[in-house]
Amino acid sequence: MYHPFKTFLLPCLLSLFFCSSCHQNNHQDLSPSKKKYSVYILGKDGKEYLLETDSLNSGSLRPEEKGALLDGEVMDRDVIVHKGYYYHLSRKKASFEKYKLNGSTLTLLAAMPLKDFSIENFNWVSKDTLLLTGLNKSDYTQVKYILVNTDKMLKVSAGDINIPRPSGKFTSVSIGFAELRKDKMLLGYTYNEQLSSSNYSTSDTTYVSVIKYPEMRLIKTDKDTRSTSPGGTNTIQSYSFNDEQGNYYFMSCPGIALGNRPELPTGIFRINAGQETIDKSYFFDISGSIIQNHAYGIWYLGHHKAIIRSERKDLFKGLSDHYSTAHFEFYVIDLIKKDIKKLALPLDKGTRRECVIVKDNIAFIAVNSTLNGNYIWLYNISDGTLKKGLQLAGDTDFIMRADKLN
Template sequence: MKKSSKLILFSALVAFTTFSCSSDSDKPGNETGGGVDTGKTKYIITATTGAAGIADYLLTADDISKGSITTTGNGIEQDGSYRYYITAQNNFFSLLYGQGNPGAVTTYNLNAEGKLIKKSNFQAETVHVFAAVNKDILTIKVPRSGAASIAQMYKIDAEKSLITGEAQQDTKKLAGNGERAFFTWATQVGEKVYMPYMSIKGDGVDNFGTKNPDSTWVAVYTYPELKLEKVIKDNRTSYLGGYYTNGLYQDENGDAYGFSGAVATSNSVVTSTKPSAVVKIKKGTTEFDKTYFFNVQEKSGGYKIASSTYISKGKVLLQMFGTVGTNKGAAKLAIADLYNQTFTWVTNAPQVITFTTVERYNLVSEDGSSAIVGINTPEGNWIYTINGTTAVATKGIKVEGGQITAIAKLKY
């Protein structure tokens, strides 16, 4: 373990001890933050005011189907300009993007009365990937340019909020084509972790450009060892997901589906010649299924996938780029059926959308029928429930005083 990593781990231990000794999480029956499970839940809505030097406010609500909530005189203010979120082991993690420097990772949970409280706080490297794996959160810091080419992977115990291990990956060696690999996300598939990546120049001039726009890669790692087993390759579409955007999901059958926008660029111009599509990796295999290819661009009338979120039973909510054939334009929402390869535009959603939480900060309804997302518009910001079968959006709670950036749910 490197000296810097030891310091990070030591900081984490000190910070966790400091906070847990003075918080409600130390009380009997509340060791993992949820207390005695009462069967109750509360929604966590994050909203940003857009003010300089201010990140998000954490708001809580019992019901998101109606009413309104505001950031004015309400919620827990986050420090720093950029925050990212993940929920694991009934804890809510707020990660500060430190602009390349280490940033705070703050853990929250609900006490027995349903109040959101701070459980711990520690420093960790600013990362580009963060995903729940088993009872951990796997985070990855990925270099994008310069001499540095080693991606740092960290395992955080999601119950104890402690960094428990790390691994490294040489991204130039992984790409093996004169460029470097840039992980877009990480997904647990069975007992392994699948990490799709982009091939990027990383030359300091056109960092995210590539000379390889029409290929797909998924690196397969053992877990918890994080040892590289192989790279799954294909050339029917482009890379999966995107910068800070998940593009690989496992369904209830154990199969994995990858989503490509086919928007690889060179000097900021889209150079992908393949269609935006969905590919499949069958359960128990580490190869793309050559018999499966869902051409979403064709089914949608020429639009490309911007981001996605899996609902259940093969239904997926897609956010599409609003301008045909490009990576530009106001967002448009659609439902895709992965099993029947059908595409349906969402109805009853706002006509003009400025930002949504589809990229990574959504929920699925208790019955698995719908996606619950934040949708921001020039007229206001609401939580919507979008049915995966009917593709109909239903407006819920309005969030005032800030743009919705994430939605989560915890038990107490």
């Protein structure tokens, strides 16, 4: 069955792979990588690479020289990067796997079976405890969870979460965020309607359920119709964060690339610290602002400011060229004042990407420019200046994601 959040928008992400650099070695070094950052590259002719570096500030890297060429049946960009390791659900093997990068080789360290599960969101409960929330792979109607000890790669607990299954015209559910707060989990989601084999729509309602943790028992559900499609799969892109006071912000994504309800606004919601329901007095209408477009992805800078990545609907024709056409712009927004400032960056391409790293006073922004090449740009949060940093050259077509590795 088709599910909107499980469909990647470029066919070569799924099929055009010719070489594998993933190996399992019974005598491998189990220690984590010591590098600071990892970069996931979609190369030309559908090749994919993973590489690591200690600096994003300057220089140039060619993934075919410095990275590992990946096997598309083993790895793709919905990878969880954490403390020197990589975690990924192999759909073909129904196996949750742990890797590390050794030079030009991606090495499988451990694996555990994980059947009938599609990851929607993840949370690190502790250094070595990972909570996966997702859906049954067979029809995406049952919300499920898995708690994993990633040191031993063993299942701690697993089961269903009793969120109501889709009914009536709705055929699947999509989880947009899962936020842990002590003995509660806030689960944001909506329902999807299958329109055809390749098209879908979404309910006009955002749902936020309070789940008792770790029992995973449904307590209550809040609803909001100011926008829909709250968040998205956070192995692909970031859609939420907590500020310094513990207020939780999340972005809705009703644009054609996620919720497919473009008549509704992209907006930012807030759940206040100590609360379990959406703040009905707060809504940052992105589509109704000077941006006048939909956005996907939000990254917190601190002090109530964040970066969002917004599409330019005048520059693409539809979903068919949404990924390949450079039309995305980056904006710095003030969540309290609702001020908006466009960053003087080249137009970016690639529909959904994990493309911003915030460290100290710098936001490292990965930009795929058709005219200017693929660079990590450095945005100084204090003074607002921008400069070019590391170039991803050679076989690089897209920078798919950039992560803190340590």
